[in-house]
Amino acid sequence: MKTVIIKYNAGNVQSVMYALDRLGASYLLTDDEAEIRSADKVIFPGVGEASTAMAYLRERGLDKLIPSLKQPVLGTCVGMQLMCRRSEENNTTCMGIFDIDVRRFETVPGLKVPHTGWNNIHNLRGPLTEGLAENAYVYFVHSYAADVCPETTAVCDYVRPFSAMLHRDNFYAAQFHAEISGDAGQRILENFLKLS
Template structure:
């Protein structure tokens, strides 16, 4: 099976690669349109700001390439946010793969970014969460989030409820970092590779 991580130029690519390799799979990091198009499964990681990451993707000529993918694609953290229509972070149009948008989190007295372990509630029966118990803990680092909506696969609460995972067609996204989320994160990556 050909697994490819899109080289968005973001900093968490190597930790995502190591997490996949620990599961026993080989994975390639690439920004080649041809390599990405031929993959069986595609990972879209990201850390940093939405406008900087979108600028990188545009500069590499990968916007249309990613939009036209028919195989399963998993966006991780900022990568998930880039799958939406729009992000308030930098007021930037994103890839428009999943019908929602990203907003600054409203958390009252709590501090931002939302950082650390938090529980998720799985809201849709989806192969991504097969064998992962409701209430499982995942590791988050973010200050922007997608609201709970029809495309929410799992939610989380930090001051208010937000989408911990979203999905539409062949596109899946997780706001947390599965590569830093111990056994539950490893299970989710394995589910994506084997079950989607």
């Protein structure tokens, strides 16, 4: 099985590579269209700022390539946000794979933004959450989040309920960092790699 990690300037690729190493999965880090199209699985990680990341994707045509993929694709953190319709972060038009906007957390007394650290996810459904306990804990670092929508497959509550995970067709996404989310994150990655 060929797994590709998309190489771009907002990818937190090292921790993703370590997580795949722990699972014994072989992978390739690349931004080459032919390599990405021929992969069995594609991982689209991310940390950083939405408009800068989208500009980089557009320069390389990845903004058109990623939505056209037919194999299972997993976006994480900023990768998930870029798969949505639009981000409030610098009013950024994103790829629109998921028909939902990404909004900044409102200021609420006693809750810090960014949302950083371990939090639980609930209302789990879909193939990536198989074997996960309801209210499993995963690791978040983000100031922006997608609202809950019909494509939500896991919810987290911080400031407001938001989409911790999304799924539509062959596209999957997690707002948290699955690669550093302990046993729960490892299970999600295992479930992704088992998809056909």
